[in-house]
Amino acid sequence: MTGWRLLLTRPAAECAALAATLAEAGVFSCSLPLLETEALAETPEQRATILGLQRYCAVIVVSKPAARLGLALLERHWSQPPAGPRWFSVGAATAQLLDDYLRPHGLGACCPSQGDDSEALLALPELDQALRVANPRVLLMRGEGGRELIAETLRARGVAVDYLQLYRRLCPRYPVGTLQRLVEAERLNALLVSSAQGLDNLRQQAAAAWTELARLPLLVPSPRVAELARAAGAQQVIDCRGASAAAVLAALRAHPAPAH
Numbered sequence: 001m002t003g004w005r006l007l008l009t010r011p012a013a014e015c016a017a018l019a020a021t022l023a024e025a026g027v028f029s030c031s032l033p034l035l036e037t038e039a040l041a042e043t044p045e046q047r048a049t050i051l052g053l054q055r056y057c058a059v060i061v062v063s064k065p066a067a068r069l070g071l072a073l074l075e076r077h078w079s080q081p082p083a084g085p086r087w088f089s090v091g092a093a094t095a096q097l098l099d100d101y102l103r104p105h106g107l108g109a110c111c112p113s114q115g116d117d118s119e120a121l122l123a124l125p126e127l128d129q130a131l132r133v134a135n136p137r138v139l140l141m142r143g144e145g146g147r148e149l150i151a152e153t154l155r156a157r158g159v160a161v162d163y164l165q166l167y168r169r170l171c172p173r174y175p176v177g178t179l180q181r182l183v184e185a186e187r188l189n190a191l192l193v194s195s196a197q198g199l200d201n202l203r204q205q206a207a208a209a210w211t212e213l214a215r216l217p218l219l220v221p222s223p224r225v226a227e228l229a230r231a232a233g234a235q236q237v238i239d240c241r242g243a244s245a246a247a248v249l250a251a252l253r254a255h256p257a258p259a260h
Helices: 012-024 044-051 064-077 092-105 118-122 125-130 148-156 178-185 196-213 223-231 245-254
Strands: 005-008 028-031 036-039 058-061 086-089 137-142 160-165 167-170 190-192 217-220 236-239
Touching: 005 012, 005 178, 012 028, 012 245, 036 064, 044 064, 044 160, 058 064, 064 092, 064 137, 064 167, 086 092, 086 125, 118 148, 118 223, 137 148, 148 160, 178 196, 196 223, 217 223, 217 245, 223 236
Parallel strands: 005 028, 005 190, 058 086, 058 137, 137 160, 190 217, 217 236
Antiparallel strands: 036 167
């Protein structure tokens, strides 16, 4: 484990939390946030959607920002969450945020126990059960341009899917060459991204250095991002089957660190 030296690229707060957990396990890391989130201003459409929450048999929350902002919107317009829809999340950390709010009202969130990604969520028996109603309709809480696999798969099953878009993703700006200089100065031997957009931002920041950086092991959260990474030229892709610290650590334990 101690041979790994990772570059973390998540939003700053998430980088800090992950770095602390990795350090406890003896893994060195440096952070260069390549993704930040910005809340969208509340719109009449958002308000109408949240007020119509009882129309849905399930609410799927795809990320921690979506959970925080979605619950804040819910709290502004409901005295307590309606008992109708069942709540689901892609990952355990998002489920915990939902549970902290829902449990006092006798509700809770369900998430995959193995593999916190879209594929694992879609395979949940609990989700299948929630969809066994007449004219099933699902609300997907997400950022702009979020996970399409969930909506596409559910629609193929005959489920109506609505979006509640709550934030946009931004790429911080750094001077040209910052990424490569950090990798070289800290002797980093692997890169980590948490989403398809994080991968895009990594490639943009790398610019001409991507050909060289693509030789390093690249840790990704799902089969879909792994496929995109390979198509982009990444030579050693490690699918963590999730974005949690536990998933990252499990992937690191399962693979030998590159020799210096």
